[in-house]
Amino acid sequence: MNEALHLLRQDTWRIIDQSALGPHFHALQSFAMDDTLCASVGTGQSPASARAWVHHNTFVLGIQDTRLPFLQEGLRFLEKRGCQYIVRNSGGLAVALDEGVLNLSLVFTEQEKGIDINRGYDAMWILIKEMFSDFHKDIEAKEIVGSYCPGSYDLSIEGKKFAGISQRRLKRGVAVQIYLSVTGSGSERAELVKGFYDHAIRQEQTKFSYPAVKPAVMASLSELTGVGLTVQDVVLRFLTFLQQNSGKLAASSLTEEETLLYEQYYMRVVERNAKVLSTAEASL
Template sequence: MKNWEDIVAHRQFRYLDHSEKKYFHEKPYTALTSFAVDDALSLFPGSGEATPALRLWVHPDTVVLGIPDSRLPYLEEGIRLLAESGYYAVIRNSGGLAVALDEGVLNISLVLPDMKNVSIYDCYEAMVSFIRFMLRDLTRDIEAYEIVGSYCPGDYDLSIGGRKFAGISQRRVRNGAAIQIYLDVEGKGQERAKLVQNFYDAAKKGEETPFTYPDVNPDVMASLSELLGVKLTVADMKERVLSALQDVSDWIVTHDFSDEELVKFEKRYEQMIKRNEKIAGMQ
């Protein structure tokens, strides 16, 4: 597997900690907002000005659905089950399937410019390399391969001892790429998996469908705290992210959105609202 330096040539990074935001320019800071923010960051200015960004985000009690999930035969019943469990549902604009988020899950977005000639797989490997580097003092046992029975399964599931704690998706906008990872840091990974399992049971009811949805097995999922036997918090992980970024870069900037980026954000936010019109009235 390639390491970070093989793929990410930049030495200057923009660091955005949005993990405690309640509003973003007068918009409630929900997962809808987060995906619009990443899209706006991906629409880089002309070459020579582009600074890659690393952004942290946390959303309480949200199940982020993939586009195929929106075609489940009994979607409304699945959404209702999530609402009764206290979870808000959002359909994202990047790849993947249903993922459970809460305040024990840290999301990291790595947004890179000029990715037109860099493969999707290389971008995934950049994120895997970064996570391994970030946790190098705690474990050398992180593997990247599909964990069958996990929710949102993929070739770049991150696991320890066959139990998944993180999944990666990717969104390409023009020449920019947003590589997004969720990290189950604290809490019980099995409880999150059981919620997603119940969602699919309610939304699919065992029917044959053109798309193959995961048969979720909660036993193959866990949080990092559970896997390592170490009490880790999202706050701890945020410190590790920033420290790792400082180690792999020369200069970190933290400036807020420019007026031009805010215009792009507003447009992408409206697109996310439109994408979610179908489920807005179900919850």
């Protein structure tokens, strides 16, 4: 844990806040942004970076989700509920995002010393525990059976999951990403994911074990703390923690060189996303 805490203590934290860009900010732009930051931080052109981002009515599929037996029926179910959908380039399974879900990315370099995968996860877990320490709630990291996108670093309070962590590694950069269900109903988001799987599996036997989603095990931080938190409240907590654990915060946008790199990564994720979905469609 000490090594994970050390990761959070940077001389400079570069801040990119994209939490208020609104419904036209597409999730594929986010994945291209984190890839750009991985390359920039990984090669030493940028200090460690922290990004906050929100996407409206977006359903993010994992690669395994594209192999569901009745995927097109699952996607039609999402379309009827006004959701756009994409396939992400980091690990995990389906996740529901909306304006009440805050996503955070911490981007580190592996130049000096390799960052063990658990060290990255532990750093994010420590960050979240510290951000909400004033609520005196025990935030655990363990798999919550019945949650969507389950994993050993599901974050929960009293057995109810409110966050999940993933990682993306590229060009000696490591992006540790988390989604935080801040406001609204965690169980309603879970109902959406359950509905997707119900339509995309239809009780067919599958080689891969998809989660049997139980909405009752999912909740938002507002529900779990009894406090009417907003996404911007949590962004402020995020920035306050980083300020207290760094020499300085440096708010910025992409440099000219990074913008060119971003355009390349964006085209790559758009093409990859289209290819994955069309390949999945063709195989059905």
